[in-house]
Amino acid sequence: MNIAAALLVVDAQYGFMPGGGLAVADGDSIVPVINQMAPLFANVVLTQDWHPANHVSFAANHPGRQPFETIALPYGEQVLWPTHCVQGTRDAALHDDLRVPQAQLIIRKGFHSEVDSYSAFVEADRKTSTGLAAYLHARGITSLYLCGLATDYCVSWSAQDARAAGFEAIVIEDACRAIDMNGSLEKAWASLAAAGVGRIHSSQLA
Ligand code: VGL
Ligand code: ZN
Helix, strand or coil: CCCCEEEEEECCEHHHCCCCCCCCCCHHHHHHHHHHHHHHCCCEEEEEECECCCCCCEHHHCCCCCCCCEEEECCEEEECECCCCECCCHHHCECCCCCCCCCCEEEEECCCCCCCCCCCCECCCCCCECCHHHHHHHCCCCEEEEEEECHHHHHHHHHHHHHHCCCEEEEEEEEEECCCCCCHHHHHHHHHHHCCCEEECHHHCC
């Protein structure tokens, strides 16, 4: 893999694995795939969904509301999620079997109680930067390979924002799994294609 490329491992946390707060079907099956391809990358960045317990995206913080309903917030429509990835809990920890010792940065996101952040680059208010674009630009990185959870939320938003920030972006599809709610996965792939995001299988990496 060329030295101007980085692997972005999105939210490979217990909260999105079977048994987690916001379990993604088969989510843990991405871990061996990531472990196999990670040695190809000199540059690896991880993200970690990292919510305070009073986070606005949790249905439990909206009396009378149920997970997977949507509400209107000042920045737009917000899906209400089951409580997941609360700061400092096991649910928020990266999977123990993940082997990416060379990872150089962990971007935590979703820590502002009133704003969600699917994207590793820009929070859901579409204004607040996480600093990731500036970091990657400063490191001379021009291409971003994305994997992790969930394809249709955090991976998709991160890949589209990578393009908007001027990076080449490629989603490694067998190293991702989706929530796939109300057609969200099909919609995500269409948005990704429209944004010029590539889509490959891990076996195509060399
Ligand atoms: C995610 C919903 C809420 C994700 C995070 O990692 O895709 N989805 N928080
Ligand atoms: Zn979250």
